[in-house]
Amino acid sequence: MGGFGAGGCGGIVVEPRLEFISRSPDRFWTVFAPPQWRxxxxxxxxxxxxxxxxxxxxxxxxxxxxxTSDQSAAIDARTALQAPVFSHLNSFTRVSITGHRRLGLRFSPCPEVVVEVIHFDYPFGAPARFAYLDAGGTFLVVQASDAEKGPFTTLGEGRLARGEPLSVVLVEQGESPPRELATIVFADWSRQLSTELSPTAGWGLPQNAFEFGLASNDPSSAAYLTLTLAGTSVGRGWDSVGHAAGSYTNRIEIRRPPSR
Incomplete structure (x- = not known):
């Protein structure tokens, strides 16, 4: 875990190693398995x-x-799995962000769109927002219709090639004009993620996800970003999907703009 002051943000905390929150020993629904934390x-x-x-x-x-400088930091995390792991909830990277008034995200595949980070309800209610990369190489930012369940409305889209870094600019929308707070570059997410269909999300969505939200309805409350390579957080059910044995690399760069 690492923290990074972000010029106007209270801070950015990154958890860059694979974490499995709920696992299945037999590839069945994790609700029927004993609670297991990696x-x-x-x-x-x-x-x-x-x-x-x-x-x-x-x-x-x-x-x-x-x-790497007074304005930037680099993270290189490696997680080794000695055997395949089948999981419902997990994270490839978790990021928490504080100190903003009204946070927006600008994704490199669709830089013309700034998507506001909002709070969503569970299991029903206010809709969630998240992004994913489909099997054809299209990166989509979408909004659910009910909590994290579909159908899903597209908020932005663009091309992201396998192995291409994904950049996310944190934008302070509570100021006029909006101000860039920091840029986070995820170098390895697109290379290692699964584009196989999710057994829970439906609507043609894959197993990978870039979820984001707020801790409460207060737009200045702590924000989170959660990246998964293969999981089933979105949708209905507790199906498990797999991570193959091997080494997983997660290189991240955080840059803040020069002080004004």
Missing amino acids: GDSPVRRLARADRELAVDYADEGSLRVRA
């Missing part, structure tokens, strides 16, 4: 320098955080 692997080595943190984990994973 938890983080024990730390084997930790080293700090003036502008860098290095952590090695017992599962052969690692984390490197480096201040």
Whole structure:
């Protein structure tokens, strides 16, 4: 986990290692499985320098955080899975953002659109907003019709090639004119995600998702971004989908604009 002051934002906290919140031992619905949390692997080595943190984990994973300048930071996280994991809820990256008045997101595949981050209800009520990459290489930002359930309305779309970094600009919409707070670049999400159909979302949506929202109806409340490679958070049901055994890489860059 790492924190980063973002010039006008109270801060950005990043959790960049794979976390499995609910798992299935037999690939069935996780509601019928005992609660299981992956938890983080024990730390084997930790080293700090003036502008860098290095952590090695017992599962052969690692984390490197480096201040590349006074205005930017780079994160390199590796998570090793010794066997396939089937999961309903999980995260590839979690980001929390504080200090804004009214936050919007500008995604690199559709930079002409700024999508406001809003609070949504569960399991029914105010609609959720999220994004995903489909099998044809189209990145779509959508809004659900009821909580996180479809049908879904498109708010923005554009092309994102496999392996292409995804950039997200945090925009302060509570000021006139709106001001860029920071840019977060996810270098590895599109390369490793699954575009297979989700068993819960319906409407042709895949297993990957970039979910975002607020902690409450207050537009200045803490915001979160949750990226998944393969999960079933969106839609109805507790179906599990798989992550193959192997090493997962998550390189992230955070940049804030020069101080005015």
